[in-house]
Amino acid sequence: MALKPVTTPDIEAATVELSIDGRTVSAKDGVSLYDVISSTGKIVPAMCYHYTFDPFGSCGMCLVTVEGKKAPVRSCTAKAAAGMVVRTDGDDLFQARKKAVEKHLSVHPLDCPVCDADGHCELQDMAFHHQVTNLANAKQKLIPEDTRSPVLDFNMNRCIACGECINVCKDVLMIDALQFIKKGGFTQVVAKGDTALACEFCGDCLAVCPVGAITNKFSKYLYKPWQLRKTTTTCNYCGDGCQMHLETKDNEVVRVTSPLSWKNKWGDRADTAKGHGGICVRGRFGFQYIDSQARLRQPLVRRNGTLPEGELVETPWLEAMQAVVDRLAEVKAAHGAQAIAGLITARCTNEELYLFQKLMRAVIGTNQLDSSSRYGHLNFVRAVRHTLDVGRMTNDCEDITKAKAILLVGTNITETNPLTAVRVKEAIRVYKSQVIVVDSAQTNIAKLASYPMIVTPGTEGLFVQGLVKSVIEQDLIDAETTGKHPEAFAALKRAVADVSLEAIAARTGVSVEHINEAASIFAEAPRAIILCAEGIVRRPDGYQNVLKLVDLAWITGKLGRPGSGVNTLTEEVNEQGAVDMGAAPEYLPGQARFDDEAARDKFAKAWGAALPAPSSGANLMEILERCRSGAIKALYVVGENPVATLPASLEVRAALEQLELLICQDPFLTETAQMAHIVLPACTYAEKEGTFTNLEGKVLRVRQSMDPIGESLPDWHVMTSLASGLGSQFEYESSQDIQSEIMKLLPGYYNLGEPRKLSPKPDAYLSNGYVAEVGSRYGVVREAVSERNGHRPFGLVMGQLLYHSGKLSTQASGLITIAPSAGRLHMNAQDMERLGLTEDSRVRVTSGQGSLEMGAKADLSVMPGSCFFPEHFNDPPVKDLMPVEVDSVTGVPYFKFAWVSIEEA
């Protein structure tokens, strides 16, 4: 689709001058006149206009007079030209616009009192502004409501055919799920092919609908916009950290809206590089868990015996806290601080993560603590910290939008991080970016990409190796950056000397030409971005794979060049914050190394306590190991659920049963909490104040939008009283107090949504240490696929669905309506046919770890020789089929991939 020059920032257009209401205005030639008028600050009413897509010109409201034309013209579709004399006000224009409103209203049902958009409706506003009081020849459309979709209802009686929903879906989100159709004499919006809507359900069509034609099924008729209290907060599902408005009524979340709305329709297209303001299906429709019936409302304490007998009894807070404090003190007195460990989820706020590690280190005196960043994100952070001396992705999201080449490795980005995916789509659409997607499935982004590379499952790391080799072979290296470190480059050359592109091509299933093509596209682009995620950082050798990507960026000269760099995606919202706040044994807050003496002194002084010995730390896997061996007697689990997350072969359940004291602090009674001695009810993000750090390092406010459910308390509150009970006076009265302490210790961390630009500093590593390390990085091509020898022909991938995030979203009834736990294995249709399977058949899936029976279903995105199971559901417990491998450097457990055999059960 051809965009006008103003909307394509790379294209320069001549500047012309025109007169608007007597003022001379300069604009780019050929842009929409409406954009020029609104850039002067004058707002002309328009119902079908939104700055995120091209003018559509259906509402007939934006009329202006242009000298030389008899009738008023629609300014949105008119193009600015030199010497135009434009008038935007006047009684004639007012009357003409009033006629247009009357035209829309004459076929509008006027059922405003029952309409969900009542009070938030552009047609109402227009009718009011233009004083429409009487309608001649009004008629009714009498179109039945389309309620076929599980999420959105289409009431086409109310539709004004502005086309905003269709345009935003097609142009901004590139999903193209809606279309106009002529039915019953009226133009109507329907899902593609007039079937039930089955799309990504991001709900941006709902957000831009200026009337009530598209309504949200989950909050239909439950509210009037003026009754709702709107709180701008940060979504707590994925690492994108989208801003959204949580709208509550009487302590109940009624709906979630996005900054993208028909109300915010004026802007410059270039602004979308800062985000288009939409949210995804999880954010918009996954809010029900906040006030769900399953929420814990009272502390629970196990009475009459210990695990596994004895039941959890509701207990008042004072009594439960007393029990926690007493028993923790007891364990500490009997076995020392090393008998206590803690785990925290990365869905907690920065303040809580900070307080957690302070509690563990300064009050209890143990460095045995970890967060859910350990499941993968730490691989990335450790790798870039080691090589580039930065602690997060090196670019911000604006660089992704403006990139000329994007290398997506092992990420189903439209499912895991939908709003970063919108940026990639914008890069494709507006900035004409080349996108290389390396994944084992035919993902949605692969369908849009110019270079989709579908590899054999588990060989993404190998492909990266191929890219490095290919860059060297094709001599695409950047002489300037490699010239600075000739020794390091020589070492790299030596290391890859044995790597054979043909062998890689054979293993990955991508031809040598394609590898070479991808390498040259990436190397030659002026702004090239690498985005790597779960398919590479959560698979065996994840740490090494990130290092290889850093090598690739280094030799092609992408490190430190504006708009280029190595980036990652995070699964949980605050994984970056968890690392920054030091909720990992290897890091103190601010990612200072735990064994760095200067940093230790600083924090010991600030906290007024001695820190535990540098070598005494334990990460997630070590904590579980020590639980099993009996070295750890008490475990404090905040929001984590290792029992349901980790495969059974790790014997998490048995390890936790060994404990003398298991304290769980969670909004829900999770599998782990069911085993606990004491369960403390925690608040969700909607009930507390704080901040999240998203994947690009933006610190985003989380605002309290409702009172805590039941007697639940924010995690920081519980931790503060726990510390006070254990004898250290924590004097925090609100999360702001914790914030000001962090501000003092980490100056500049609270960047108010404007992250500092990072400049990677690879020189120290390249001149020192690189030569020794790089040899082993490429030298061993590990036979990770050893089991793939005939009897285990299928690669089973456990991954994320678009509609869910972790286990938390399974508590949201809206998302469960959209994507219930089906207990079915996603398989390639050809494979199913070959095995003689139908949609009703049951299959037996066998891996080295065991075997399970489940249903099967054909999935178009799954490639032959692989299969997929969503990681959110443990029914059947597919995670138990996964072999576990622990990274030798970072301690990250890998358990998302297995080779399996499938037969009909």
Place this chain on the structure above:
Amino acid sequence: MSIGTLTKKVLHAALFDEIWDAMKVTFRHMFHRPITFQYPREQRTIPDAHRGALGLLRYDDGKERCVGCDLCEAACPSHCIKVISAEDKSLPLQRYASEFYIDITKCVFCGYCVEACPVNALAMTKLYEYSTHDKRTLLFDKKRLYEIGERYLADAKKYLFAHNQEKDDQDSREYRYFFPQSVQKPTQPGPPKHLT
């Protein structure tokens, strides 16, 4: 003090003149028609436009008029109305009030809610006797409001007529807004021909 004045004073005292003066008023009123009503034995005639207790109305066929639009709640200056609306799942497109509360202790009887109602589901009646020992019963819920509406239907209709809001039941259906009737059959049996 002169002799005459003194004699007058003594005479007045001897004849209980003040008492006679007072009794004059009493006797005069014995032959007057009484001005007060002997409430509650006697009831005053109340004009049709009187603003009394609120009631919810039904159409003649028994269907609830209220569409749960919350406009009464928005119009209420003393915030005494609370409407909880929901979708009638059996009838798509039908919005109704699943719960409806009027805290009559807070009500200032301004009648704005009746004026705001697009379907004339609310009306004021001539009922004003609802004093009680238990204040909680003064939070009228949906059931109570419908009971009032049914019992004082004639009053309510007269109220609406007096306030120029509704003439008859036929008129009420088409009053200010036309609400599309819910359609229960699916839009179309399958995808359109040109797409199959």
